[in-house]
Amino acid sequence: QKEVEQNSGPLSVPEGAIASLNCTYSDRGSQSFFWYRQYSGKSPELIMSIYSNGDKEDGRFTAQLNKASQYVSLLIRDSQPSDSATYLCAVTLDRGSTLGRLYFGRGTQLTVWP
Amino acid sequence: ETGVTQSPTHLIKTRGQQVTLRCSSQSGHNTVSWYQQALGQGPQFIFQYYREEENGRGNFPPRFSGLQFPNYSSELNVNALELDDSALYLCASSLDQGSPETQYFGPGTRLLVL
Numbered sequence: 001q002k003e004v005e006q007n008s009g010p011l012s013v014p015e016g017a018i019a020s021l022n023c024t025y026s027d028r029g030s031q032s033f034f035w036y037r038q039y040s041g042k043s044p045e046l047i048m049s050i051y052s053n054g055d056k057e058d059g060r061f062t063a064q065l066n067k068a069s070q071y072v073s074l075l076i077r078d079s080q081p082s083d084s085a086t087y088l089c090a091v092t093l094d095r096g097s098t099l100g101r102l103y104f105g106r107g108t109q110l111t112v113w114p
Numbered sequence: 115e116t117g118v119t120q121s122p123t124h125l126i127k128t129r130g131q132q133v134t135l136r137c138s139s140q141s142g143h144n145t146v147s148w149y150q151q152a153l154g155q156g157p158q159f160i161f162q163y164y165r166e167e168e169n170g171r172g173n174f175p176p177r178f179s180g181l182q183f184p185n186y187s188s189e190l191n192v193n194a195l196e197l198d199d200s201a202l203y204l205c206a207s208s209l210d211q212g213s214p215e216t217q218y219f220g221p222g223t224r225l226l227v228l
Contacts (some may be wrong), residue, residue: 034214
C-alpha cells in the first residue's frame with residue numbers, strides 16, 4: 001500500500017505569515033516528491049518537486065525532504081489570500097510499471113485571511 | 115492553460131448506466147494517465163496508457179476501461195455506474211511516461227451518479 005498522509009486541516013493563517021504543510025509517506029521506495037496546489041473546482045497544478053534530502057526553495061515556497069523520517073513538507077512564506085487552496089502531496093516510485101504514477105495524499109486545505 | 119482538454123465538463127448519470135469521458139492530450143504526448151478524485155480526497159490513479167497500450171493499473175475494477183488513439187486523444191469508460199463513482203475525473207498527459215514535472219493535467223470532468 002502506497003500511503004501518503006497529510007493533515008486535512010483546515011489550516012488558517014493570517015496574511016504575511018508562514019504556512020507549514022506536512023506530509024508523510026509509508027513506502028521507502030518512494031523516489032520523487034511533489035506538491036500540487038488545487039483551487040476549488042480546478043485541477044491540480046504542480047508547484048514544487050524535490051528529489052533529494054534537504055531544502056529546495058522557489059520564490060516564496062520551500063520544500064523540505066527527510067527520507068530517513070519519510071517526511072516532506074512545504075513552507076509558504078509571506079502567505080497571500082491567493083494562496084488559499086488545497087495543497088496535495090504526491091510521491092512516485094519511479095520504477096517498473098509504476099513509472100510516472102502519482103500517489104496522492106488527501107490534501108490540506110489552507111485559508112489565508114487578510 | 116496546459117494544452118490538455120477534457121469533455122464533457124459536467125455529467126449526470128444514474129446508477130447502472132455507462133459513461134465515456136474524453137481527453138485530448140498535448141500534441142506529441144504519447145502517455146496519458148487517468149485519475150479519480152472523490153470529494154475531499156486526493157486523486158487516485160486509475161490506469162495509464164502508453165502508445166495505445168494499457169501500461170499500469172491502479173486498484174479499480176474491470177468496469178473501468180480505457181482507450182488511447184493515435185491522434186493523442188483518449189477515453190475512459192465506466193460501465194454499471196455506482197453511486198461511489200461520483201467524482202472528478204482527471205486525465206494527465208506526458209511524453210514517454212515522463213516525470214510529473216512534464217505531466218499536464220486537464221481541467222477534469224465532474225461526474226455525478228444518482
